[in-house]
Every structure is written in C-alpha cells, then in structure tokens.
Amino acid sequence: MGGGGCACGRVHESKVQSVRICEASCEEDLLSLLEGLHLEGDVLCVADEYTWEVQGKEVYQELRGHLGRSVRSFVFPGRKRLHPDEHAVGALTISAHSGVGMIVAVGSGTINDICRFVSFVLGIPYLVVATAPSMDGYASSVSPLLVNGKKQTFPAHVPFAVFASRRVLQEAPAELIRAGMGDMIGKRTALTDWRLSHRRKGEYYCPEVASLMEQAVDAALDSLRSGDGATGVDVTALMEGLVLSGLAMEYVGSSRPASGSEHHLVHYWEYRLLDAGVEPPFFHGSAVGVATLCIAHCYAFMSARLPDLVSDLGLVPPSPSEVHALLVSSGLKIRPAQLGIDGNLLHDSIRQASELRPHRYTILQMAREMDLIDDMADYVVSHLGG
Numbered sequence: 001m002g003g004g005g006c007a008c009g010r011v012h013e014s015k016v017q018s019v020r021i022c023e024a025s026c027e028e029d030l031l032s033l034l035e036g037l038h039l040e041g042d043v044l045c046v047a048d049e050y051t052w053e054v055q056g057k058e059v060y061q062e063l064r065g066h067l068g069r070s071v072r073s074f075v076f077p078g079r080k081r082l083h084p085d086e087h088a089v090g091a092l093t094i095s096a097h098s099g100v101g102m103i104v105a106v107g108s109g110t111i112n113d114i115c116r117f118v119s120f121v122l123g124i125p126y127l128v129v130a131t132a133p134s135m136d137g138y139a140s141s142v143s144p145l146l147v148n149g150k151k152q153t154f155p156a157h158v159p160f161a162v163f164a165s166r167r168v169l170q171e172a173p174a175e176l177i178r179a180g181m182g183d184m185i186g187k188r189t190a191l192t193d194w195r196l197s198h199r200r201k202g203e204y205y206c207p208e209v210a211s212l213m214e215q216a217v218d219a220a221l222d223s224l225r226s227g228d229g230a231t232g233v234d235v236t237a238l239m240e241g242l243v244l245s246g247l248a249m250e251y252v253g254s255s256r257p258a259s260g261s262e263h264h265l266v267h268y269w270e271y272r273l274l275d276a277g278v279e280p281p282f283f284h285g286s287a288v289g290v291a292t293l294c295i296a297h298c299y300a301f302m303s304a305r306l307p308d309l310v311s312d313l314g315l316v317p318p319s320p321s322e323v324h325a326l327l328v329s330s331g332l333k334i335r336p337a338q339l340g341i342d343g344n345l346l347h348d349s350i351r352q353a354s355e356l357r358p359h360r361y362t363i364l365q366m367a368r369e370m371d372l373i374d375d376m377a378d379y380v381v382s383h384l385g386g
C-alpha cells in the first residue's frame with residue numbers, strides 16, 4: 001500500500017516514513033536519519049525515569065556527542081506510574097515551547113501519548129524510540145489524555161519514524177510484553193465488528209486494510225511460537241505486528257480496524273474505576289485481552305439466538321475457546337475479576353459501553369437493536385462473572 005488508489009476507492013497513505021527494529025542498538029540508525037534532515041532548533045529527548053535508564057540516556061548521549069546541534073533532555077521525575085494528564089502535558093510544553101525543533105520520545109504508551117500531542121500543538125515533528133512492545137499506538141495520530149481524571153482522545157500527528165532495539169524490547173517488563181499480545185488478540189473481535197457494521201449498516205470497509213490487519217495479528221501470534229525469554233514471545237515479530245496495526249489505522253483515517261467493542265468495554269471499565277477514585281489496576285492490552293473473551297461470548301450468544309442472521313452476514317467471529325487458549329498461551333489474565341471488575345460492573349459494561357461510542361456499530365449495538373442486550377449481559381456474566 002502507500003501511493004496509488006485502492007479497490008475500496010480510497011488512497012491509503014502513511015506519514016510514517018521509517019520503521020526500524022534494530023538488533024542491538026538503534027542509536028546509529030537514528031543518528032544517520034537525523035543527520036539527513038534539515039532541522040531547525042534543538043532536539044529534545046523525552047523519557048521518564050525508567051525509560052531514561054533503559055534507553056533514553058544512551059540515545060541522548062549519542063545524539064549530543066555526534067549530531068552537531070544542540071540536544072537537550074527532559075525526564076519526567078518520579079518512579080510512580082506517569083499519567084498523560086494536564087500536569088505532564090503542561091510540564092513538557094513549558095520545556096519544549098521555545099527553541100525546540102524536534103522531539104525524540106523514548107518510551108512506550110504514556111510517553112508517546114504526551115509527546116505526540118505536545119509536538120502536534122507546537123507544530124514540530126517527533127519520532128519514537130520504543131522501549132516495550134506493549135500497545136499498537138506507536139504509529140497513531142491521536143492522543144488519549146486524562147482531563148479532570150477522564151480519558152479524552154485528542155487529534156495529534158503520527159511520528160515520522162519509529163525505532164526500536166530488539167535487546168531493549170526483550171528486556172521490557174514481562175507484563176508489558178503480554179499487554180502487547182492482549183492488544184493484538186483484540187483485533188480479532190475488532191475486525192469482526194467492522195465487517196458486521198459494513199454488512200448490516202453499509203459502513204465503509206477496506207478488504208486490503210483488513211487483510212493487512214490480519215497479517216499483523218498473525219505476526220503477533222506467530223511471535224508466541226518463535227520467541228524466547230521470560231514470556232516466550234519473539235519481541236521483533238510482536239513489535240512488527242503492533243506497528244502494522246497502527247499503520248492500518250492511519251490508512252483508513254480511524255481506529256476502526258483495530259478497535260471495536262472489546263476496546264469499548266475496556267474504556268468503560270477505566271471510566272467507571274476512575275470515576276470511583278480507583279486507579280485501573282491493569283495495562284491497556286491485558287484488559288483488552290480479557291474484554292476480547294467477553295465479546296467472543298457475546299458473538300456466541302448472538303449466533304445461538306439468531307443463527308440465520310449471523311450466518312447470512314458471513315461473519316467468522318473468534319470462538320470463546322479459541323480466545324481463551326490465546327490468553328492462556330500468552331500468560332494473560334482470563335476473567336474480569338482478575339482485573340478488579342466484578343459481576344455488576346461487567347453487566348453494566350455489556351449494557352452501556354456502546355454509549356461511549358454511539359456511532360461505532362458493534363455487536364453491542366446489534367444486541368441493543370434486537371432487544372437482546374440484557375439477556376446477552378446475563379449470558380456473559382454467567383460465563384465470566386465469577
């Protein structure tokens with residue numbers, strides 16, 4: 001893909017110019033890319049205390065020693081989990097607002113969400129040095145931020161390059177690597193929801209992008225068979241799958257290929273926990289894995305209730321046993337209770353999560369239309385609520 005028109009009638013383009021997963025160290029490749037650019041202003045390397053230790057310091061020293069221009073660093077202080085909130089965005093904006101021509105984000109989810117938004121607001125480019133294969137937002141063009149404690153998604157821009165070192169990815173905390181697997185397992189139900197909406201509601205759908213996403217999922221699942229280390233995951237294959245997933249979103253200009261009802265459940269859980277003053281005790285991707293099993297049960301319920309309708313639509317949703325097996329082999333959690341989601345919250349989420357994204361048609365909306373949403377919520381709770 002890239003230039004030229006697609007059979008779906010659109011042109012799929014990406015502004016991410018370069019994706020490189022290097023074997024040991026990516027600093028030299030990064031340096032030669034930056035040397036070839038006509039940059040104005042300083043380069044600002046951004047990390048938190050953890051990512052500074054694992055890679056930020058090396059990147060900073062290499063650029064400072066060899067780039068031949070002013071290179072500065074900004075490290076979010078503290079060992080507590082960093083949040084992409086007003087404070088973090090404000091602190092980085094103040095540091096970067098004058099004289100900075102380029103941001104180098106060293107980290108995974110949160111660091112990227114902050115850098116993507118701040119660089120967009122300041123009108124300067126940014127690139128990513130990824131430290132964990134934990135989520136698929138590296139090539140994303142939006143930033144989810146916490147405003148007054150509530151998650152909101154803001155427009156931003158994609159990084160012009162994504163770098164990663166296999167050595168660093170391999171050493172990432174096991175729960176972050178597993179979270180990356182969980183985010184990829186979720187694509188199975190996200191793609192099913194996209195096809196459902198296309199076939200029932202005529203929503204735009206691109207078979208090429210859908211098949212690119214299938215490849216990304218296959219790459220990630222293959223990584224389970226070919227890897228080593230604590231998680232048994234091949235981090236290069238997983239990272240490739242995650243980046244490909246981000247590109248698929250950029251190609252259609254929305255998160256549709258990567259995010260369906262399983263993500264809506266997770267956003268609902270996060271929203272309710274934060275509203276009750278509880279910090280969600282899970283990583284995004286591990287929750288997506290559990291939510292994918294919930295949605296697989298939703299599809300099983302609808303297929304049993306409306307067998308003709310579901311088979312006429314030609315959908316092939318993942319079965320609960322298939323998703324269960326993937327979660328087990330990835331070392332991920334299985335039941336909502338393991339994430340601190342009790343039966344009542346699970347029931348509420350099946351009934352209400354679609355209201356968070358009313359214009360994105362999924363199995364949850366379909367059950368609502370058919371007046372089956374309460375029965376479906378009972379069904380999921382009876383299987384996974386304990």
Ligand SMILES: [Zn+2]
Pocket residue numbers: 006007008009010012206207208209
């Ligand atoms: Zn297309």
Ligand SMILES: [Zn+2]
Pocket residue numbers: 135136183259263284288
């Ligand atoms: Zn996700």
